Every structure is written in structure tokens, then in C-alpha cells.
Amino acid sequence: MRLVTIEDVRAAAAAIAPHVVRTPLLPFDSTLWIKPENLQPIGAFKQRGAVNALSRIPSADRERGVVAYSSGNHAQAVAYAAKMLGMRAAIVVPENTPQLKIDATRAHGAEVFVVGITERESRAAELVQERGATLIPPFDHFDVIAGQGTVGLEICADLPDVTAVLVPVSGGGLISGVAVAVKALCPNARVIGVEPELAGDAAASLRAGELVRWDAHDRARTSADGLRAEPSELTFAHIKEYVDDIVTVSEDEIFDAVRQIARRTRTVAEPSGATVVAAHLNRSLPEGKTVAVVSGGNLEPSLLASILG
Structure with a gap:
């Protein structure tokens, strides 16, 4: 590895x-x-990793946007980075995410999906498959x-x-x-x-x-x-x-x-x-x-x- x-x-x-x-x-x-x-x-620090990851997506793939799953701060980070770089973002968050973080993610222009606490990764995978988007996981990247x-x-x-x-x-x-x-x-x-x-x-x-x-x-x-x-x-x-x-x-x-x-x-x-x-x-x-x-x-x-x- x-x-x-x-x-x-x-x-x-x-x-x-x-x-x-x-x-x-x-x-x-x-x-x-x-x-x-x-x-x-x-x-939060998450902005650093999100900006770096999104900036390295090939230009041919950017128009299909990005998908992320997160407990809150990575959600905001990907939404922020996508806005800065002119990309669409769909974010999946668990239902126990603080409302403050959900609202902030939406304020950056991202589409937010709220799911059960064990379902965020599977729903994100579905969105990637449906849209041909690039997955930006919160840490495994x-x-x-x-x-x-x-x-x-x-x-x-x-x-x-x-x-x-x-x-x-x-x-x-x-x-x-x-x-x-x-x-x-x-x-x-x-x-x-x-x-x-x-x-x-x-x-x-x-x-x-x-x-x-x-x-x-x-x-x-x-x-x-x-x-x-x-x-x-x-x-x-x-x-x-x-x-x-x-x-x-x-x-x-x-x-x-x-x-x-x-x-x-x-x-x-x-x-x-x-x-x-x-x-x-x-x-x-x-x-x-x-x-x-x-x-x-x-x-x-x-x-x-x-x-x-």
C-alpha cells in the first residue's frame, strides 16, 4: 500500500x-x-483535504460533480471547495448530524441527503452510480x-x-x-x-x-x-x-x-x-x-x- x-x-x-x-x-x-x-x-480543518482532492479531479470529470458522505465538517468542506472550483456537490449526512452543519452545507450550494447513521456510505455510492460523479470520502482518500x-x-x-x-x-x-x-x-x-x-x-x-x-x-x-x-x-x-x-x-x-x-x-x-x-x-x-x-x-x-x- x-x-x-x-x-x-x-x-x-x-x-x-x-x-x-x-x-x-x-x-x-x-x-x-x-x-x-x-x-x-x-x-474546520476539513477544507484542506477537500480543496486538494477536488483540485485534482480531471477537467473532463468535473461537470458530473462530486459526492461526499460526512458527519458534518467534511460535508461543509466539499460543498465549499465545489463552490470555489465551480462544481456541483451532493452530500450525504447521517440523521444525527448537528443542524448547524447541515444548514452550513446547504448554504454553500450543495444538495444534502439525510439518512440513517449506518446508511451514509451506501447512499453516497448510489449517487455516484446514478450521476457518474466523483466520490470524495472524508478520510479514506x-x-x-x-x-x-x-x-x-x-x-x-x-x-x-x-x-x-x-x-x-x-x-x-x-x-x-x-x-x-x-x-x-x-x-x-x-x-x-x-x-x-x-x-x-x-x-x-x-x-x-x-x-x-x-x-x-x-x-x-x-x-x-x-x-x-x-x-x-x-x-x-x-x-x-x-x-x-x-x-x-x-x-x-x-x-x-x-x-x-x-x-x-x-x-x-x-x-x-x-x-x-x-x-x-x-x-x-x-x-x-x-x-x-x-x-x-x-x-x-x-x-x-x-x-x-
């Missing part, structure tokens, strides 16, 4: 530069900086992983003596790309994934050395709706090769991290993005300069108010 390389990530950085924000590192405490991907135009890896490029450029990089884990596209870049450019840094305890399948898989599958309904229990997917063979191959460890955090720890991020950095993180700060605050991790990738900030205002209250 071919894995993404640092050259692929650098090529992605050039392709996406006009369409993404180069996010800064914001100080959280004396040893932690956050990488606020919630500052992207769609409010070489160009998506390379695009997400540009987060790691920026971290190593801004903090070359970084000791550890904390990355949320769901399907594994973000941590796969980030780990490729960090291990190439900052080889002494540890790359550590973070999952909710209620969706800790990737942590279990890394311990077992093979993919361990959790039922979708079990993974759906976590409030971190962006971390309910499971790694693919492609992303798990990257995780086994480049990731040092994966830790899990509780729901209460995640909510406390949302509050801490808001108070200390004046930014909004959704529960999925706050997991990394929860790990910094509550787990024994490597000492030294650490970067936590806050992957997104798209959460319902009512949920944010209840957490902050």
Missing part, C-alpha cells in the same frame, strides 16, 4: 494555498499552543490525507522544536497527514492521537496492531460528533507507521476543555476539537513544547451556551 509522503503534502500545500487560512499557533499555557483550525472559512497534512507542515515551520503534537482521531485522515509531515520535518516530536472514551476504537486498534471495529451506535454516544467515524485500512496503515500513541478522554473532560479554550484563547472549539486540550489537561503526556490541533469550532449555539454556563 502506498502511503502519503512529505512531497505529496508539500504539493497539496501549493494547491490549496489560495483557498485556506494559514492558521497561527495560539498560546494556551506555558507549554501548550493550539493550532486553531476552527478559524478556517468553514470552521490519498489526496484528502495529503491536504490534511498541511497542518503538520505549518506546525513544524512555526515551532520547529516542538516536542509533541496532539491530534483528534476519527477516521484518521487528519492524524495520518499530520504525522507524515511532523515525522519528516520534526522527527524527534511525538505524534499522539486523542479520542473520546465513548468512541475509542482507534486507540484499541493501535494497541491490538490491527483494526478493531466498534458498532456505529456505540460510537454515536459521544458528544464529539466529528469523531464518530472509524479508521480505514489506508489511514490505519499511516497510524501504525507514524503515530506514537492514542489516548482517550471522557465527556466531562471534553466539555471542560471547551470552556478552557474559550476562556484562555477567546476562540470556540467544538467537542471534537477540544479533545486534544482535554488530553493535555488530564493525561500524562510528554513534557516540553506541545501543539494541540483544535480541529473545528462548529457547534450548536445552545450546546455552547450550556457548556459555558
Whole structure:
């Protein structure tokens, strides 16, 4: 199986530069900086991989559009990228997707299909067959992983003596790309994934050395709706090769991290993005300069108010 390389990530950085924000590192405490991907135009890192993948679709195929399935942020990312590149997009989301993310996806001009939580991939496959469109999966895609890896490029450029990089884990596209870049450019840094305890399948898989599958309904229990997917063979191959460890955090720890991020950095993180700060605050991790990738900030205002209250 071919894995993404640092050259692929650098090529992605050039392709996406006009369409993404180069996010800064914001100080959280004396040893932690956050990488606020919630500052992207769609409010999440997913824009990087989506723009890279769509930009590489041959011109002859673009008129048939793209199809994606997603729990929310990839949906917005593909819709945004399609709008920027003049393509049609059809997005399939599970019924437990926050309405905020569904509305934002439609606002970018995409057609949205809401299905049962175990039906999103099959419905997307049907749409691809019906329309001859190109499928852009949320993480199981070489160009998506390379695009997400540009987060790691920026971290190593801004903090070359970084000791550890904390990355949320769901399907594994973000941590796969980030780990490729960090291990190439900052080889002494540890790359550590973070999952909710209620969706800790990737942590279990890394311990077992093979993919361990959790039922979708079990993974759906976590409030971190962006971390309910499971790694693919492609992303798990990257995780086994480049990731040092994966830790899990509780729901209460995640909510406390949302509050801490808001108070200390004046930014909004959704529960999925706050997991990394929860790990910094509550787990024994490597000492030294650490970067936590806050992957997104798209959460319902009512949920944010209840957490902050």
C-alpha cells in the first residue's frame, strides 16, 4: 500500500494555498499552543483535504460533480471547495448530524441527503452510480490525507522544536497527514492521537496492531460528533507507521476543555476539537513544547451556551 509522503503534502500545500487560512499557533499555557483550525472559512480543518482532492479531479470529470458522505465538517468542506472550483456537490449526512452543519452545507450550494447513521456510505455510492460523479470520502482518500497534512507542515515551520503534537482521531485522515509531515520535518516530536472514551476504537486498534471495529451506535454516544467515524485500512496503515500513541478522554473532560479554550484563547472549539486540550489537561503526556490541533469550532449555539454556563 502506498502511503502519503512529505512531497505529496508539500504539493497539496501549493494547491490549496489560495483557498485556506494559514492558521497561527495560539498560546494556551506555558507549554501548550493550539493550532486553531476552527478559524478556517468553514470552521474546520476539513477544507484542506477537500480543496486538494477536488483540485485534482480531471477537467473532463468535473461537470458530473462530486459526492461526499460526512458527519458534518467534511460535508461543509466539499460543498465549499465545489463552490470555489465551480462544481456541483451532493452530500450525504447521517440523521444525527448537528443542524448547524447541515444548514452550513446547504448554504454553500450543495444538495444534502439525510439518512440513517449506518446508511451514509451506501447512499453516497448510489449517487455516484446514478450521476457518474466523483466520490470524495472524508478520510479514506490519498489526496484528502495529503491536504490534511498541511497542518503538520505549518506546525513544524512555526515551532520547529516542538516536542509533541496532539491530534483528534476519527477516521484518521487528519492524524495520518499530520504525522507524515511532523515525522519528516520534526522527527524527534511525538505524534499522539486523542479520542473520546465513548468512541475509542482507534486507540484499541493501535494497541491490538490491527483494526478493531466498534458498532456505529456505540460510537454515536459521544458528544464529539466529528469523531464518530472509524479508521480505514489506508489511514490505519499511516497510524501504525507514524503515530506514537492514542489516548482517550471522557465527556466531562471534553466539555471542560471547551470552556478552557474559550476562556484562555477567546476562540470556540467544538467537542471534537477540544479533545486534544482535554488530553493535555488530564493525561500524562510528554513534557516540553506541545501543539494541540483544535480541529473545528462548529457547534450548536445552545450546546455552547450550556457548556459555558
